[in-house]
Amino acid sequence: MTLPDGVERREFDDEERLATRGQPVYGEPVVDGWRLWDARRSKLAAMFEREVETGLSGGDTVLYLGAASGTTVSHVADFAGPTYAVEFAPRPVRDLLDVADSRARLFPLLADARRPETYAHVVESGVDAIVQDVATRGQATVAVRNRQFLADDGRLIAAIKARSEDVTANPDAVFEDALDELRSAYEVLETTRLDPLHEDHLGVVARPR
Amino acid sequence: MTENSGRRDAGWFVDVDSGDVDAASDSIVDGSADAPQDWPQLAVDAGFAQSPDEYYDRLHEATIHAARRQVQERERADDQQLKHAIQAMDDCEARANELAERVVEWAGTLFEDVETGIEGARAVADREPSSPPEERVVALAERVVDLDDEATNLRAFVEQSAPAVAPNLSALAGPVLAARLISLAGGLEDLAKLPSGTVQLLGAEDALFAHLRGQAPSPKHGVIYTHEYVHGTDREHRGSAARALAGKLTIAARIDHYSGERRPELDAELEDRIARIRSRGDQ
Numbered sequence: 001m002t003l004p005d006g007v008e009r010r011e012f013d014d015e016e017r018l019a020t021r022g023q024p025v026y027g028e029p030v031v032d033g034w035r036l037w038d039a040r041r042s043k044l045a046a047m048f049e050r051e052v053e054t055g056l057s058g059g060d061t062v063l064y065l066g067a068a069s070g071t072t073v074s075h076v077a078d079f080a081g082p083t084y085a086v087e088f089a090p091r092p093v094r095d096l097l098d099v100a101d102s103r104a105r106l107f108p109l110l111a112d113a114r115r116p117e118t119y120a121h122v123v124e125s126g127v128d129a130i131v132q133d134v135a136t137r138g139q140a141t142v143a144v145r146n147r148q149f150l151a152d153d154g155r156l157i158a159a160i161k162a163r164s165e166d167v168t169a170n171p172d173a174v175f176e177d178a179l180d181e182l183r184s185a186y187e188v189l190e191t192t193r194l195d196p197l198h199e200d201h202l203g204v205v206a207r208p209r
Numbered sequence: 210m211t212e213n214s215g216r217r218d219a220g221w222f223v224d225v226d227s228g229d230v231d232a233a234s235d236s237i238v239d240g241s242a243d244a245p246q247d248w249p250q251l252a253v254d255a256g257f258a259q260s261p262d263e264y265y266d267r268l269h270e271a272t273i274h275a276a277r278r279q280v281q282e283r284e285r286a287d288d289q290q291l292k293h294a295i296q297a298m299d300d301c302e303a304r305a306n307e308l309a310e311r312v313v314e315w316a317g318t319l320f321e322d323v324e325t326g327i328e329g330a331r332a333v334a335d336r337e338p339s340s341p342p343e344e345r346v347v348a349l350a351e352r353v354v355d356l357d358d359e360a361t362n363l364r365a366f367v368e369q370s371a372p373a374v375a376p377n378l379s380a381l382a383g384p385v386l387a388a389r390l391i392s393l394a395g396g397l398e399d400l401a402k403l404p405s406g407t408v409q410l411l412g413a414e415d416a417l418f419a420h421l422r423g424q425a426p427s428p429k430h431g432v433i434y435t436h437e438y439v440h441g442t443d444r445e446h447r448g449s450a451a452r453a454l455a456g457k458l459t460i461a462a463r464i465d466h467y468s469g470e471r472r473p474e475l476d477a478e479l480e481d482r483i484a485r486i487r488s489r490g491d492q
Binding site (some may be wrong): 038068069082089090091092093094095096097099100105106107108109110116117118119120122123125126135148149177 | 219220221236237240241243245246247248249262265266269272273274277278279283287370373374452465466468469470471
């Protein structure tokens with residue numbers, strides 16, 4: 001598997017770790033302009049650590065769903081092209097705005113990822129990748145509804161959180177249900193459990209059907 | 210709303226002057242479309258921007274402006290709405306109880322077997338009046354039912370909106386107590402800035418001032434007494450439980466105000482702490 005251009009393994013305290021170049025935002029270690037991208041704090045970084053083939057190559061147009069305060073988005077915007085960052089909760093968006101201030105191609109949108117019609121007049125069609133990390137119920141539904149933004153050869157890169165769907169159910173059963181629903185709009189290419197970096201999370205790469 | 214809100218196929222930049230950031234931000238917030246299109250190219254074709262690069266510069270400026278404005282509006286509004294809702298809920302409950310007493314007392318002179326409280330008033334409201342005074346007391350009982358129903362609706366609203374305003378505080382305190390603390394402090398920001406000792410005594414101001422005048426022992430808890438971790442802990446350890454709970458609630462309120470992200474580990478930490486305090490007596 002190849003890392004996208006702009007994502008490299010750099011040495012931090014004698015250890016090879018993922019890093020991107022850009023304005024530091026949350027107190028992360030920086031060596032020679034490269035910001036440490038901690039796989040324990042980011043599900044996308046964890047997928048790179050697990051050598052998942054994401055299809056991201058650098059300079060991609062990205063729709064990021066569930067941007068939260070922008071920890072992962074800041075790294076995505078470092079290596080990707082135009083990046084649309086959707087987040088529903090106002091308070092994390094306050095931090096996301098600081099991240100976007102120093103990144104000219106990062107576009108913050110305070111919107112509900114379950115309602116793409118509220119941002120379809122802003123987010124362009126034919127994006128190269130949807131990165132999804134939403135912690136609400138109905139994560140597969142979100143991915144299906146946002147399929148319309150994706151180019152035919154684009155990729156959905158999603159982290160499915162079992163506990164967001166049902167805290168009591170067996171994660172494997174939750175993941176199966178989510179994958180079944182995803183298959184209505186996507187062909188699933190790869191799945192990887194992200195434990196122990198992210199407990200009860202499943203990394204999924206898929207392309208539109 | 211913008212004039213083009215009826216059109217569901219237009220990009221955010223349509224009918225927006227390239228230099229007008231406020232109009233651009235309005236269009237981003239209020240607009241919608243049934244499906245995305247190649248907006249950068251369409252914007253260049255429409256003369257909104259000279260190049261995709263210039264389009265993205267404008268989009269960056271407009272989205273940041275829009276998001277900043279939305280965050281400010283939503284944050285300012287939500288905790289104040291919660292504050293009004295919890296106060297209105299208390300008002301409705303208090304008035305409903307007060308009027309229920311009046312209804313029951315009055316109805317007792319007209320009907321047999323009138324039960325006390327809100328339930329008694331509800332039973333009176335269901336009666337068929339057969340004289341002018343009965344008409345009045347049944348109508349008054351109906352007002353009690355309305356007030357009590359509204360209190361229930363307000364409680365449902367508080368339970369639904371508190372987790373959005375303060376996710377961690379609501380998880381630890383329960384939505385109603387979370388709303389009460391926010392209301393007593395004056396808002397979420399005010400609560401986040403209070404020291405934990407003050408949070409512990411919010412709602413116990415009368416007792417605190419009596420204590421300061423030298424007329425009473427120091428209060429150990431205010432409104433947080435309603436939390437099971439305080440009233441469910443035996444008297445000997447209740448002060449410690451109240452202090453521990455207030456400490457965690459203070460941290461939760463600060464996370465809610467300054468970050469807004471949910472931290473489930475707080476729940477477990479509090480649970481451990483209370484379990485340890487309660488087990489001290491067993492050793």
